[in-house]
Amino acid sequence: MSSPSPTSWSPRSVNGSPGNCTAAAHAVKERLLLAEHQPHQIRRRLYDFYDAAARADMEETSRLATTIDTWWPAVLVALTEDVTNARTEGFNRIIKQTKRVGCGFTNMDNYRRRIMVHIALTRGQRPAA
DSSP states (O other): OOOOOTTSOOHHHHOSSHHHHHHHHHHHHHTTOOOOOSHHHHHHHHHHHHHHHHHHOOHHHHHHHHHHHHHHHHHHHHHHHTOOOHHHHHHHHHHHHHHHHHTOOSOHHHHHHHHHHHHHHHSOOOOOO
16 A cells, blocks of 8 residues: 555645544544555655654644654564564453453452353364464
């Protein structure tokens, strides 16, 4: 997927209504969608993102750029090493659903058993890593 051209939107033309500011912030965020795995392509996308955020000159885009800058080492590892926390997030979702359906377990052992049974029934057997 190629990045949009720098002239595809103008932050100056969208300043005014909150809806237009949201659209401009969304356009800046789209510059950062990193489907790249090569370091030089990632650097180019990151540069395009920071450039668009600076040109937009909005609080939302500045905050997003600051957040990206803060978390960049972790983001870079995730992009280059193909690391994900999807499995952990999946287990957290199961735990929250079990808690919601259980309407307040008073016995922690029963709560743990219910979670483990749900995981065992919904997940296939996987070989040990």
